[in-house]
Amino acid sequence: MSNTYRALTRKYRPTSFDDIVSQDHVSNTIKNAIKQNRLSHAYMFCGPRGVGKTTMARVLARTINEIDTSIDGESLNQTLNIVEMDAASNNKVDDVHHLRESVRIPPQNGRYKVFIVDEVHMLSKAAFNALLKTLEEPPEHAIFIFATTEPHKVLPTILSRVQRFDFKRISVDEIVQRLRKIAIDEDISIDEESLHVIAKKADGALRDALGLMDQAIAFCGDTITHNELLQALNVVGTDRLFEFMDCVKEHDADRGLELINTLLQEGYDIQEYLIGLTEHLRNLYIAHETSKLYLVEASEETKKRYQQTAKDFSRDDLMRMLHIISEAQIKLKDASQPRIQFEITLLKLIHMERSEQLSELLAGLQELKKNSGNFVNASRNGSTRKTEQQETVAESEKGQIQERSDEPEKTKASVENSAQEIEDPEPEEEFEPEEAGYEEEDFEEEEDDFDIGAPALTTSLTKKSRAAQMKSFTNGSQEKPSGSPQKEEIKVPEKLTLEFIQEQWPVYLESLKGDFPMLLHLQMERVKLLKLKGGELYLECDNQFAKKMVDEQAMDLQKKLKECVGSMLRFNISVGTPDPSDKPMSVYERFKQIQQKDPIIRDIVEIFGAELEY
Template sequence: MSDTYRALTRKYRPTSFEDIVSQDHVSNTIKNAIKQNRLSHAYMFCGPRGVGKTTMARVLARTINEIDSSIDGESLNQTLNIVEMDAASNNKVDDVHHLRESVRIPPQNGKYKVFIVDEVHMLSKAAFNALLKTLEEPPEHAIFIFATTEPHKVLPTILSRVQRFDFKRISVDEIVQRLRKISLDEDISIDEESLHVIAKKADGALRDALGLMDQAIAFCGDTITHNELLQALNVVGTDRLFEFMECVKDHDADRGLELINTLLQEGYDIQEYLIGLTEHLRNLYIAHETSKLYLVEASEETKKRYQQTAGDFSRDDLMRMLHIISEAQIKLKDASQPRIQFEITLLKLIHMERSEQLSELLAGLQELKKNSGNFVAPSQNGSTQKEVKPEPEEQAEKVSEPVDETESTEENLEPQPLNPSTDSEAVGSDGSSPGPKESEIEVEAEAEVDTQIEEEEDDDFDIGAPALITTLARKARASVQSEKQKQTAPSNGAPTETSSEKDLPEKITTEYVQEIWVEYLESLKGDFPMLLHLQMERTKVKKVKGGELHLECDNSFAQKMLDEQSTDLQFKLKEFTGSVLRFNISVGEIDEKDKPMSVYERFKQIQQKDPIIRDIVEIFGAELEY
């Protein structure tokens, strides 16, 4: 480094059009105008700070007057042919009158007399009006160059008399390339990640980047390390942001609070951290699409890291996080306790449920809504009521089913008092008084079984996994059916072959199972809950292979329910096939029209259906926050 210190912004100010970074559209136009001798009498350079407006004006003045490169840009004002004026401090009418007097004097040497007015928007309205006539019809040797960051404040009458050029922000890659060249010239050792930190901190202004580079050199010396640079510039590094997103991914609130406390103890500004986190989430959102990775302003190593981390979050989740952070930046400005508000915001991100989980929950609720026709809401006294709608065939079957006397309780077997009006019917032909009628015993036994089933289902009822029929209840029903078969047997005692035994095939094929499937589903009624029966009706028979029956259902909820009851369902199917087929249950692909909607699509659908919610959204601007 040189022994005589000079700021990098002054030392490396461009002296030619080729040195100016990222403003080729202006440089090429002016160079062509010089070659063709078509220079305008007035130019206006507009753009953000530090992008080269004043530098471009000085290079133009140097080029058209052929001033030697040994005279730097700051010394140009000392020549008689170039006049620089700061409109921020010389904005009165008298200052413009002095400028008009200077315009009359021709150049002492050279061809043109150039007037550079910086921050021209600071001139008063009277000063602008005083300049109008001179600006419209200046002498042939006079050229005006105005520079401003706020062209909208300049009078339209002034804008109509100049050629306007809009300067653009300098990209991060161009700033990094320029800083890398300067670091080599200055013999400064700096890593690529640090160059990107300085370039992003400069926000498109090369002058700011050179100032930050000067600050880093003063803090770190000839060797600039990444950690020291972050400390010198008080910038939140990407490592800290990736570490926080790990906390969000793992829902680790304790670790997140510890990280927040460390950041605040190290003196990081809350707003600066939220700005950095916003950019970090934006980069993660973009990293989902590999083809759009060029939009991420970072080193190649950091881009790869963004790609790896982006897979942990969906784009919907990242959008919701960006919305939370944006809202927090507004609220923090007026918050009486900024730290508490800051911690609440970051804890929202950590505890936020993922879109996939919300979609699964909505899909499960929608499925439950479709299949919950047998259930009603709790009654006013708080007890859960179940609405049973038996089919007509079931009612007739219940009346005709006999009871298994061996398993009836003593209470059911006690003689029942006869109705006086039916005494004559109750007495047998031999004059003896028999016990209860056969049909009465059947009805009482069936009622007892149904009561037991209802009690156990009510005790075990749960929305996530509806209670199914118990083993005891199934045994009771089986005994009732067994007794029924005994009583319907022929009087001569000869065994009767059931229809299922007569029709049993020699080999169970897929076609056979498909033929008896409807009959099999009908047999499930009464023996199994209606919810399970509905799910079985929506299940498809795929094939029979190697003693396995391959079934396909349309959702994971149904798959779980059928897996839990597969043993009972298999034995029930044995009555039709003669042998047990193991169930192999899978979930088929869902059509696009049947796929569950996202949280936001569901919210839009609710708005369309409910006019009250739609009015709330329109009036108050309601949004899904997290």
């Protein structure tokens, strides 16, 4: 049995154009050229591995020489009219010279002599040059067919002398159809999900798919089950991927770690799992749109499962997950502890907050900001009402004083005498509550007696009130009310100097906050003032990037400076040489500095736990 067995890749190699899968654009062109007798003297077949380049060359040679299908494709090389050469092992100039000698010999039987050169990009430059003349002007009976997976390595002088055909990858559905037909011919029982696993594992190469099918038959026998196939090919099944997405949905880190440990114990490769997870997340992203479900390469049952699971995640969440997995695939190549890095990556997905929760949090922050603004407005309104009440009380007291001035002449004379005594500059004449034997609380209690006309207290209280008014008038009559602050005017000198600009520079930097980007404000803080000449202010930046930023915003910055110094100055910006003693600030230190200067960024970092990716 073993002596006569042939691998599926050899047994089911196509012998006609109709048997070749998914390369109709090449097959139809060549068939039409044969019918119209317009065959070229040289062809170049390009494309990935396992898509039928060499098979197409053999079918073309068989067709034009009318060789019977009973002769196997691998036996065509034994005929005198078809010569196959592997350029990977025959890439020297001598090999090409031997080929040129063979071209001179006409075909023994048939019309054409076909030369098939596989992996032609492996030929040396000298060998290519030795082939040029023969390739450009071959005998009428000679046809060259080159096959390569890397056409960019072929010399342009060769490419310009051939007809080029690009072969495409074979789709999963086409591979599944081919495998299903072979399984029927071989009397093999295999389910639809297993066929899709083999087709996706082949990555567009039908030859690889047949090899995997052969491996599965050797492991499972005539009946191939899904679980056994996954074990044989060491492929992470969709069930494991859906199980992990359930952990992500439930934020179940313990279950996720247990699943990771099981995968590693079973011998699954970390990179293979991340590749499978990336495709799984991509399919979930597509499953959000039912009209685009044809882009998912899976069975109908699995597609429905993708649709159900996709409802648990938003597209924004899936995109963030894809970004995390993509970065992890790059980092794992250089990681000293791949397992730890792998676990951290999957735990990131599990602990990642959903977009809906972030939206609610942002809405809460906006509401908090709105409420805080209302609180400030309420405080301002309260202060205004308090001021109005104070004015009302002051008016009331003024009215009471006016009423008291209309009392009997005796009381009026007493008040006038008290006023004269107050005008005496000697300090011992000033009224103090302690001298009369009263405390401040006594005044608060005995103010009511003033209204019922107690003559003894009338003189004393009026004296205190007048004294307070006179003292306030003489000492603080020029003071401005505290409730109406006025902006201090800038005293601009007649001749603007660099020293005056340096004094006003901190005020100018403070005025930039809020009107200009924070990064520009930080760069302006590092700017040095060199000199003032005419209407130009010479500034020095510490790097070219800062100079470019200041140049772009120069007009607005000049207008802002005019508000602080009173004159419009034109900036003359240069880049200074860095001081070798100054240590450059790291990205993390710069980020920390920005947090200290900008309270909004500081709050975002504290609330969301933001980290700097570098």
